Amino acid sequence: MADILDWTNSSLENLDMASFEARAEEMAVRLREETGAGRLPFLTMPYATALKKQLEELKPFLKKFDHMLLLGIGGSALGARALQQAFFPQQDQPGHSGPSLWIADNIDAYALEAYLAKLPPEKTVVVTVSKSGGTIETVGQYFILKKWMQHHLGDEWHKNMLLVTDEKQGFLRGEVETYGITALPVPDNLGGRYSVLSAVGMVPALFLGMDINSLMAGAQEVADQLTTPSLTGETLTEHGSFQLAAWGAALMDKGFDEMIFFAYIPLWASFGDWFAQLWAESLGKEGKGSQPVPALGVTDQHSVNQMFMDGVRNKACLFMTCPNLPTGPKFPADLPDQFSYVRDKDFGELIQAEGLGTRMALSTNGVPLVELRMGADSPRQAGKLIALLGAATILTGWLMGINPLDQPAVELGKRLAKARMNADGLEGEKADLNAFLTADRDLREF
Template identity: 80%
Template sequence: MADILDWTSANLDTLDGATHEARAGEMAARLVEQTGSGELPFLTMSYMAGLKQQLSNLKDYLKGFDHMLLLGIGGSALGARALQKAFFPQQDQPGHNGPSLWIADNVDAYALESYLATLPAEKTVIVTISKSGGTIETVGQYFIFKEWAQKKLGDEWNRHMLLITDEEEGFLRTEADRNTIKTLPVPDNLGGRYSVLSAVGLIPALFLGIDIDSLIDGARDVVAPLIDPTLTGQTLSRHPSFQLATWAASLLDKGFDEMIFFAYIPLWASFGDWFAQLWAESLGKEGKGSQPVPAIGVTDQHSVNQMFMDGIRNKACLFLTCPTLPAGPRFPNDLPDQFDYVRGKNFGELIQAEGLGNRMALSQNGVPLVELSMGDDGPKQAGKLIALLGAATILTGWLMGINPLDQPAVELGKRLAKARMNADGLEEEKADMDAFLSADRDTREF
């Protein structure tokens, strides 16, 4: 089946999209310029030929391990987790005895101590991901596991390490060169939230046996027109990523400042968290943007859907479905009369009915909605979704007049945290920290 965007409930007739649509020529020229200059590796994937060779060389190496511990945070982890949940669900199911991927993406002492106590060092590879090599949440864990591996494995410790970082600079690059540790590069100009189809996401996918070629092929199908040096505004105006971008920008003009990502493909629910970072970190700039809200169908019909349906009318929705999900077992025929409507039907029919019902209900309650109906729930379709949403995010940012590739605001919290740990060179932040901590607090017991 085909992959389809259904615009029927997008409320296009109530939005003024013409202003944004008229900028297709300008956006096309910008794409041609920036893809040609290497500024958009997420789209061009110019690094892919070299990466594929490196991945091929590492395939047998990775087969020698039963466990992979991924040290990363934000974009260094969210894409890998989405792929794991979508295409390696058996790790979360009873009786699993194959490879296992563990993702340490937070400052969580409980989890860290569990990994240290239970992972078999001789069958574990530790993958540390940080483009800059200075992300303390990640590199701090690397220090701890480096010491652990040295104690457990002796001179063989470095064989159990794999670093994904900048090709030339940063602490992890220096560490790799000093200790002869295997490395893979994070390409220049490829921010973490756009990096899932680089070594960042493909190494864990390869370890789990996910079809990475199909992932890449799906993404390339979507981006091919966008990286054509002859791209015109007319061609771009027909591309689904630009159509999504003009819709999103037009929604903002009308005050729709929340974007729900409602996933009715259960195994793909973690793509909602991946999308949330992509959308928020790219578009939350200069007092602008819409808040992404990941939601899981059917689960969140029984929780936050009341707000979506009957709360403030500031929400739009990307509604992810797949009509070819497994049928599942049949409901028994011997059911109480009050449940006779499911008697003899397949369990899988229920999520399709729930999805249709909720999609209709959201639309009838004034929520502009675009359905992303995937013809299949395989890796190729996931690659297409990743590329479509990434490209749409970039184009939305451009239409908003902001840079969708940086994240200046998140750096302040990082600097203040380092100041709290007494890092050098942060005198202004330390003074602010002292003032904050010494101020009178309004505290109340509960």
């Protein structure tokens, strides 16, 4: 079944799409230039052939372990978690006895101490993911896990470690060269939030036995149309990513500064968190952007949907569905009369009905909405979704006149945190911290 973008309730008639659509040729030229120069590996995936070979060679190594502890944060973890929950839900179900992926994506002493106390070191592989090799939240945990492995495994500790980092430089690359730790590269020019279909996300996917070839093939099916040297403005206007970009930019011009990602595929809920980083970190710049809001159907019908329906009219919605989800067991026939409408019906019919009802209600209440109707909840479709939304985000940024590939504001908080830990240099940040911490505080007990 085909994957569809349903634009029926997108409010196109109320948006100035023409001014953005008129820039299609400009965008096509920029795509040709950027992909030709190797600056958009998210789309061109020049690393795909080598990565598949590396992953095939990695299989015997990974099969030795029952547990994978992934150390990573942001784009180094969100994609892996989305794939785990979408395609390896059994880990969170009763009686699971297969491989287990644990993701340490925060400075959480409770969780880290639990991993150290309960994971069997000899059957655990620690995967550290940091392109720069300098992300302290990640590398700090690496230091602790390195010491833990050394304590339990002695000189063999490095055989239970795997590093995903820059191919040539950085602290973690130095660890590879010093200790002979198994490693896979993060390609150049591939930012974390765009990296799920590189070794960053594919190593944990391979460990859990996912169909990585289908994931990557689905992405290439969407991206190949954007990376051909013959791309024109006319063909670009027919691509879903550009249509979504023009819609997104036009929405922001009209004051729609929140973008809901409503997932009515329950196992794909974490793609909402992945999208939130992608959209926010790419587009929230120079006083511009729209706030991504992940939501899960039907759970959030009973919580935040009241705000979506009846709050400030500043929200648009990407509404993800799949008409081919499992049907599940049937409702019993001997139900009370007040529930007679579900007698003998498949349990899975209910989420389809709830999704339809919410989609109609949002549209009726003035929320511009595009339905992402996935033909299946398969790895290939997930790859297509990842490529579609990534490309749409890049194009939206270009239409807004900002760089969707950097994250300058995030760096300030990182520098201040390092200054608080008394890192060398950063004298200006240390002075700012001192002024902040010594200022008069308005403190009130509650």
